[in-house]
Amino acid sequence: MDLLQLRYFQVVARHEHISRAAEELRVAQPSLSRTIARLEAELGTPLFDREGRRIRLNQYGAIFLRHAERALSELDDGRRALRGARDTGLGRVSVASETLLTITHALGSFRAAYPRADVRLYQSNAEEMARQLRAGEVDFCVASQPLTGSNLESIQLAREEVLLAVPRGHWLDGRESVTIPEIADEPFVTTRPGHWQRALLDRLFAAEGLRPLLSCEGDEPASSQDMISAGLGIGLIPAMSRQTGTDAIVPVAWVHLDAPGCHRLLTLVWNRDTYLAEAALRFREFITSRPFMTHRLPDRHP
Numbered sequence: 001m002d003l004l005q006l007r008y009f010q011v012v013a014r015h016e017h018i019s020r021a022a023e024e025l026r027v028a029q030p031s032l033s034r035t036i037a038r039l040e041a042e043l044g045t046p047l048f049d050r051e052g053r054r055i056r057l058n059q060y061g062a063i064f065l066r067h068a069e070r071a072l073s074e075l076d077d078g079r080r081a082l083r084g085a086r087d088t089g090l091g092r093v094s095v096a097s098e099t100l101l102t103i104t105h106a107l108g109s110f111r112a113a114y115p116r117a118d119v120r121l122y123q124s125n126a127e128e129m130a131r132q133l134r135a136g137e138v139d140f141c142v143a144s145q146p147l148t149g150s151n152l153e154s155i156q157l158a159r160e161e162v163l164l165a166v167p168r169g170h171w172l173d174g175r176e177s178v179t180i181p182e183i184a185d186e187p188f189v190t191t192r193p194g195h196w197q198r199a200l201l202d203r204l205f206a207a208e209g210l211r212p213l214l215s216c217e218g219d220e221p222a223s224s225q226d227m228i229s230a231g232l233g234i235g236l237i238p239a240m241s242r243q244t245g246t247d248a249i250v251p252v253a254w255v256h257l258d259a260p261g262c263h264r265l266l267t268l269v270w271n272r273d274t275y276l277a278e279a280a281l282r283f284r285e286f287i288t289s290r291p292f293m294t295h296r297l298p299d300r301h302p
Contacts, residue, residue: 001039001042001043003072003075004035005035005036005038005039006068006071006072007025007072008021008025008027008032008035008036008039009036009039009047009064009065009068010065010068010069010072010135011024011025012032012036012048012055013047013057013061013065014131016048016054016055016056016057017054017055018032018033018036018055036048043060043064045060046058046060046061047060047061047064048061069134069135072135072136073135073136073273073274076136077136077274077275078275080092080275080277090114090116090117090118090277090278090279090282091117091118091277091278091279091280092117092118092119092120092277092279092280093117093118093119093120093139093140093277093279093280093282093283094119094120094121094122094137094138094139094140094280095107095119095120095121095122095138095139095140095141095142095283096121096122096123096124096128096129096132096138096140096141096142097121097122097123097124097141097142097143098123098124098125098126098129098142098143098144098145098195098196098221099123099144099221099222100121100123100222101222101240101241102142102144102238102240102266103121103142106142106287106292107119107121109286110282110283110286110287113286114279114282114283114286117279117282117283118279119279119283120138122138124141125194125195126143126144126145126146126147126194126195126196127194129141129143129147129269130147130148130149130152133147133149133152133269133270133271133274134149134151134271136271136274139270139274139276139277139280139283140268140269140270140280140283140284141268141269141270142157142266142267142268142269143196143266143267143268143269144196144264144265144266145196145199146267147269149271151271151272151273152269152270152271152272153269153270153271153272154267154268154269154270155267155268155288156265156266156267157266157267157268157287157288157292158265158266158291158292159263159264159265159266160238160239160240160263160264160266161238161239161256161262161263162200162236162237162238162239162257162262162263162264163236163237163238163239163242163254163255163256163257164178164183164234164235164236164237164254164255164256164257165224165225165228165234165235165236165237165241165252165253165254165255166228166234166252166253166255167228167229167230167231167234167252167253168229168251168252168253170234170253172234172253172255173253174253175255176255176256177255177256177257177258178255178256178257178258179257179258179259180204180205180207180208180210180257180259181208181210183234184205184208184210184213185213186213186233186234187213187214187215187232187233187234188201188212188213188214188215188216188233188234188235188236189215189216189218189224189227189228189232189233189234189235190212190214190216190217190218190224190235190236191217191218191219191220191221191224192217192218192219195219195221196264197221197224197235197236198217200236200262200264201236203261204257204259204261204262207259207260207261215232215233216232216233224237225237225241225252228252229251229252236257236262237252237254238264242254266292268284268287268288270284
């Protein structure tokens with residue numbers, strides 16, 4: 001058994017698809033299949049159930065994957081520790097966030113305070129962030145919804161109200177607040193399942209026994225305000241967008257939602273079993289020792 005086999009197995013297990021895994025690894029499919037077959041032969045048990053051209057990680061594969069990921073994570077930590085000790089700078093800190101607007105100001109301030117730190121930023125949904133933390137691909141995630149994992153730790157960064165954005169001239173333009181039943185027939189601009197805006201929208205409507213009417217589903221939350229301004233629907237936008245002045249660039253009207261739990265809770269999440277370079281340690285101290293968002297609207301609902 002060698003390191004290459006473990007790397008290949010990890011990617012195949014994630015995709016449960018040989019051709020997609022081969023594309024990510026940039027190797028030929030037959031070569032990848034032979035590598036997995038040799039690994040299974042060495043272990044003396046199949047790791048995948050094969051159904052025609054499809055494969056599924058079986059119970060033995062799931063057991064082995066936990067140990068393989070732990071071993072690979074330890075090796076990656078060793079490389080990072082050596083690199084951090086060798087480099088003259090502070091090393092690297094990598095951060096994933098569901099929306100880049102959320103983390104931009106904090107990262108900019110950190111870079112200004114620690115110019116020698118190597119900062120990397122990724123945009124991921126909640127499921128991908130949890131995987132990135134488990135695999136040691138990122139040091140921290142700034143999450144707007146809970147991330148699951150027994151080895152994950154978190155600290156609250158901020159709590160902000162989520163507002164309803166509507167196009168200028170909309171019948172709600174000028175209203176102070178509105179209830180969910182009042183907007184049950186309004187088309188919503190939102191994100192695909194997996195993003196926090198969609199999770200919140202579905203939860204608020206489900207509390208009223210309703211389902212939202214969707215006019216647009218996307219993967220880029222930052223574009224929602226543009227589409228709302230263009231008249232394609234209404235949508236949930238965090239209060240920080242109003243405070244950062246984006247409504248001056250993309251004009252919309254803001255309305256409070258009279259619904260319990262209409263807020264976003266931002267948390268910093270990390271894997272306690274993963275090595276953190278000096279830059280990552282300083283980033284955690286930096287981001288948790290000062291207000292994450294300098295301007296917030298007060299929450300209307302506890």
